[in-house]
Amino acid sequence: MTSQTQDALIQLMIVAASSDTNMTEREFTRIKALIGRLPVFEGFDIERLPDVVNDCADKLNGGDGLDFLIEDAIAVLPKKLQDTAYALAVEVTAVDLHLEQEELRYLEMLRDKLDLDRLTTAAIEVAARARHRRLPQ
Template identity: 40%
Template structure:
């Protein structure tokens, strides 16, 4: 399979996080769709490619190189700035259902390492996601 585009790599990241707990929840799928429809990073990405990119990611995960191979492809497809964006999208997807499972935390930890996200950026991204995904209380 060919090297993914930067946008496909972002889709791969979101799929990996959503599927990490073996349960792609409706809230997570809705968040992925909203991200692809609204973020500037996906401005020229055809929404019709989303399902195909997700399926490509699944196929790659089942190949011999598995997760390590997919993460290497993702890292190669993204500039350092877009790696931070990828991590932010991963956190948003994991937070979409207001509950981050242990498996999702583990994948986020792996992503931080593989994408070489510095601690300051991780802290800022995690804090911003926590604030965005807070439930309203009175």
């Protein structure tokens, strides 16, 4: 796994978390937990995370913005990691079990650019909701 591929996955998660203009502590904690736990991030130096976040901000603030960031990230992802990229983005947005309109729009944009069928993306979304569900109060 190249650091470029790992950076792309992280940047897609960062955009997912900040797509509603407010990255919560819960979302950022989830991103760090996923980086620390998942095999796809094996060997990633967590000390590089601030640099990856800054690079993400630079791309978003550049002339092409969000479309460029998504396309740039997908370009470095092996095809077999496209479902992983979508699952990570959904995982981050599902943390609080309430998706704002902007988060839903970002996931739709990502879905449209990835080479994934609708059944796969629906399964990823349902699984994320199931993992984050809490007991009724």
